[in-house]
Amino acid sequence: MRRGVVLGLVVVLGLVAAVLLAACQRHPPQPPPTPTASAEPRAPADVVALADVDPTIRTDLRYATAHNFVGRPLDGYREPLCLLTRAAADALRRVQATAVEQGHTLKVYDCYRPQRAVDDIVAWARQPGGPDTGPEFHPRVAKSELFDAGYLGAPTAHSRGSTVDLTLVALPAVTSPPAAPGTPPVACTAAQALRYPDDSVDMGTGFDCFDPLAATAATGVPRAARENRLLLRRLMTEGGFVNYPREWWHYRFTDEPYPGTYFDFPITRTSLRR
Known part of the structure; x- marks a missing residue:
C-alpha cells in the first residue's frame, strides 16, 4: 500500500513537471526592459538657423569654441550654429540688407543660448580655478564680482531665442588669421591692433569684455569706436532691437515671441523641427 502511494506521487509530480515545462516553452520569461535615455528637448517650430534665413551674415560663435571667458565650449553648444526665432532672424536679415547698403556686414558672436549653458556659466563663476581667462576678458573685474557687477546674468534673454551678440565688419570683408598657438592673452581693453584677431570694425573693446569701457556709451574709447x-x-534699433547699455554687442528683439520662456534644447540641427 505504501509503495503504491509513493509511485502515485511520482507519477503526479512527473505530470506537473511536464505541464510546467511545456508552459515555459510556450511563454519563455522575458528580460526586463532596457532603460532608455530621455529624449532631448527640441526647439519650437518657429526657431530656425540664421544661415538658412540669411547666409551672408557672418558668424564667429565663440561659445562653441575654447576662446571665450570660460575657456572651453559651453554645455549645449554642440554645433557652431546661430539659432533664433523666425521673427528675430527675419528682422536681422532686414538689418543686414541695410548694413550692406552702407558698406558693412553683420557678424554674430552668440544667438540662442540653452539654459544648461547658463547653468554652466553660473557653476564656473562659483568655482575657483579653471582656465585663467581674466587677463583677456575681465582684466579689471574679479571673477567673483561678474554677476554682482551686471556682466553676467541668470536667466538670460538669450535663452528665449530672440537675442543676439554681434558686431559690424567693413566690406569687402577680410578674415583675420587666428592667433598663433601660445600667444599670451591681451586685455580686451587694449588697442584693436593688439587684441585677439577679429575682422570687425574697431568697437573700442573686444567681444565679451567685462569692463566699464564695454558700455555702449562709454567715453573712454577712441572716437572712431564710438561712431x-x-x-x-x-x-x-531701426530693425526692432534694443541694446543692453552695459554691452555694445548685446541686442534683444523687442517683439520677441517668447518673452517669458527660457528654452534648454541643445544647439544642433537635430533640435530644429524643419
Missing part, C-alpha cells in the same frame, strides 16, 4: 557703436545701435 561704430552708434552705427550698430542705429541699425539695430
Whole structure:
C-alpha cells in the first residue's frame, strides 16, 4: 500500500513537471526592459538657423569654441550654429540688407543660448580655478564680482531665442588669421591692433569684455569706436532691437515671441523641427 502511494506521487509530480515545462516553452520569461535615455528637448517650430534665413551674415560663435571667458565650449553648444526665432532672424536679415547698403556686414558672436549653458556659466563663476581667462576678458573685474557687477546674468534673454551678440565688419570683408598657438592673452581693453584677431570694425573693446569701457556709451574709447557703436545701435534699433547699455554687442528683439520662456534644447540641427 505504501509503495503504491509513493509511485502515485511520482507519477503526479512527473505530470506537473511536464505541464510546467511545456508552459515555459510556450511563454519563455522575458528580460526586463532596457532603460532608455530621455529624449532631448527640441526647439519650437518657429526657431530656425540664421544661415538658412540669411547666409551672408557672418558668424564667429565663440561659445562653441575654447576662446571665450570660460575657456572651453559651453554645455549645449554642440554645433557652431546661430539659432533664433523666425521673427528675430527675419528682422536681422532686414538689418543686414541695410548694413550692406552702407558698406558693412553683420557678424554674430552668440544667438540662442540653452539654459544648461547658463547653468554652466553660473557653476564656473562659483568655482575657483579653471582656465585663467581674466587677463583677456575681465582684466579689471574679479571673477567673483561678474554677476554682482551686471556682466553676467541668470536667466538670460538669450535663452528665449530672440537675442543676439554681434558686431559690424567693413566690406569687402577680410578674415583675420587666428592667433598663433601660445600667444599670451591681451586685455580686451587694449588697442584693436593688439587684441585677439577679429575682422570687425574697431568697437573700442573686444567681444565679451567685462569692463566699464564695454558700455555702449562709454567715453573712454577712441572716437572712431564710438561712431561704430552708434552705427550698430542705429541699425539695430531701426530693425526692432534694443541694446543692453552695459554691452555694445548685446541686442534683444523687442517683439520677441517668447518673452517669458527660457528654452534648454541643445544647439544642433537635430533640435530644429524643419
